[in-house]
Amino acid sequence: MSEKQIEYSVFCIENVAERLGKTGTEIFNLLNNSGLLKDYIFPSYEALHTQSKQYIVDEIISVLKERNFVV
Helix, strand or coil: CCHHHHHHHHHHHHHHHHHHCCCHHHHHHHHHHHCHHHHHHCCCHHHHCCCCHHHHHHHHHHHHHHCCCCC
């Protein structure tokens, strides 16, 4: 995992947390426990990091909903 992927994951966590009105810790735990950090966010870095913040956050929330995780 590169430094850029780590920065991207922090960006994702912070912005999803802001959108959902939750803490960064809550969203980190949700993404980590759901497997999305390892199985979606890190692997999607190349495809998603060039997209807008809104698009990235919408995608993450959409995947959480598809996998039946409460958001």
